[in-house]
Amino acid sequence: MSHILHRMLSKTYPTAAGGEGMVLRDRDGREHIDASGGAAVSCLGHGHPDVLAAMHAQIDKLAYAHTSFFTTDAAEELADHLIARAPAGMGSVYFCSSGSEAIEACLKLARHYFVEKGETRRVNFISRRQSYHGITLGALSVGGRMKDRAPFEQMLMQGHHISPCYEYRGRRPDETSDEYGLRVADELEAKILELGPETVCAFVAETVVGATLGAVPAAPGYFRRIREICDRHGVLLILDEVMSGMGRTGTLHACEQEGIAPDLMAIAKGLGGGYAPIGAMLASKRIVETVRQGSGVFPHSQTYVGHPLACATALAVQQVIERDDLLANVRRQGARLEQRLRERFGNHHHVGDIRGRGHFWGVEIVADRSTKTPFDPALKLNARIKQAAQERGLLIYPMGGTADGTAGDHVLLAPPFIIDAATVDTIVERLGDALDASLASARPA
Template sequence: MSHVLHRMLGKTYPVAEGGAGVMLRDRDGRDHIDASGGAAVSCIGHGHPDVLAAMHAQIDKLAYAHTSFFTSDVAEELADHLIARAPAGMDSVYFCSSGSEAIEACLKMARHYFVETGELKRVNFISRRQSYHGITLGALAVGGRMKDRAAFAEMLMTGHHISPCFDYRGRRPDETAEQYGLRVADELEAKILELGPETVCAFVAETVVGATLGAATAAPGYFKRVREICDRYGLLLILDEVMCGMGRTGTLHACEQEGVAPDLMAIAKGLGGGYAPIGAMLVSKRIAEAVRRGSGLFPHSQTYVGHPLACATALAVQKVIERDDLLANVRRQGARLEQRLRERFGNHHHVGDIRGRGHFWGVEIVADRASKTPFDPVLKLNARIKEAAMERGLMIYPMGGTADGTAGDHVLLAPPFIIDAATVDTIVERLGDAVDAALGTVQPI
């Protein structure tokens, strides 16, 4: 009996023993294509020699020094690297150990900024339904994944939510994509006016929605309108690029493709590629300067902030991505992945939508394609697809609640940036077989 408290108590998990490139091997010697990067984490694959060498070198030099006493050369170098490539206006980086921690830091910095500038009434955060910003209490409070919030609702600060920008299920037949995007963006202004502009601290959004909606991209013009509204009423724009950022969508930051820059940004997953736990908050110059002119203090700290080993690891990962021009491969193989997914599932009776960008794609499964009716959530179809995929040596990221938070199923693909055309083809073939096998257990297809 395992003494590890696993995600699902009572479930027996295969034991991972090794990884190389896009493959993970279990104790029984079976290889699995990591087509989801774990949880969109393993951006350069497993066992990369350059990253392992950088980790060994850093351990030999310095593994840990608490940031109340020291900075480190590698933390400074990584911060310089990130800011040189960051969205316009970014000035500073706060390193932490996960995406949830990065979101917590963003929430506290947003509030702290308004404390420093004397706008003490700004306490409200607005986000979107069907969003996911992390599993800690602050992140749950601003997140819109209601099933995760339910058991802790009485403990959470009040969260205010507007509609997601979810074209497949939200756009009316009489709207263009642009009209739809502007309509749901304008819900932000309505919510600000409802709460009182002087009380709103920030709007929090995933640039491309990951786990809850399966790589749902925003409608054209949506984020530009959001940016305009934030500026009009003086609140901050916090972009959550924990899952969709750091090259996942074909540009280093997903917001580059939206033509906007945030005030605060959370990154993680692809930052360290899974080799060490690391996340970060990127802070705009105007926020950093306000704190410097004021108290000079960010009242937030955790034990492993700026961990030298984690920073060395992330720097090595980022250097590999840049040196090997892996973002070009993301764009190239991402186009092939989209093509192959549409060839395989475009006329499938139970695939309602195929959406995404770069190496970030979602396939939504429906009971009825014409009406977009989801399967009964009791069937746990997304979990069945995951099991069928694992049996075929394929790792995917499944999720339920896609349609309304309770019903709906999708699978998310987020393969490493290093994949080639042959691997893309194999991923789609195995996924197609897995989807059909899982559907065969719930109804004839």
């Protein structure tokens, strides 16, 4: 019996014993293609020799120094690297250990910025339903995945939510994609006016919605309108690129494809590629300069901020991605992945939508394709698909509640950036077999 408090207390988990490249191997010797990079984390796959060498070099030099006493070369060099490639206007980095922590830092700096400006009534954060921004209490408060919020609702700060930009289920038959995007973006302005612009601190959104909806990009023009609305009312724009950022969609930052820059941004998963726990907040020069000229203090700190080993690891990951031009491979093999998914599932009776960008794709499963009716949640179809895939040597990231927070199933694919064409084909083949087997097991005898 394990003494670990696992996320599913009734489940017995296999033990991961090793990994090379695209493959994870369990203690019994079974190999699994990591088609989701864990949770869209392992962008370089497993056991990359250059990253391991950088980790060894850093730990031989310095493992840890608290940031109340020192900065380190590792942290400074990573910050320089990130800011040189950051969206326009970004000037500072705050390092932490996870995506949830990065979101917490964004929320607190957004509030602190307005306190420094004397606009102390700005306490409200607006986000979207069917979003996920982390599991800590602040991140849960702004998140829109209601099943995660429910047990802790009375403990959370008040959250304000508008519709997601979810074209498959939200666009009306009489609308174009552009018209739909502008319509749901305008919900933000309506909510700001309802709350009072002088009370709104920030709007928080995933640039491409990750686990909750399954790799859903925004409709054309959506984020440009969002940026305009935020600017008009002096509201900060916080982009959550914890899952979709750092090359996952084919550009280093997903917002590059939207033609906008945020005021604050959270990154994590692909930053360190799973080799060490690390996340970061990127902050605009305007925000940081306001604090610098005011109190000069950001009242937020955690023990492992700027951890030297994590920073050296993340820098090595980012240098390998750039040196080997892996974002070009993301675009190239991402196009192949889209093509193969559409070939295999485009006419499947129970696949309602295929969407995504780069190495970030979602396949939404439905009971009735014509009506988009989801399967009964009691069937736990997403869990069946995950199990069937793992039995076939494939690791994927399915989720339930896609349609409305309760019903709906999708599969998320987020393979490492090193993938080749043959592995893309194998992933789609095994996923197809797993999906069909799961559907057959879900039907009444």
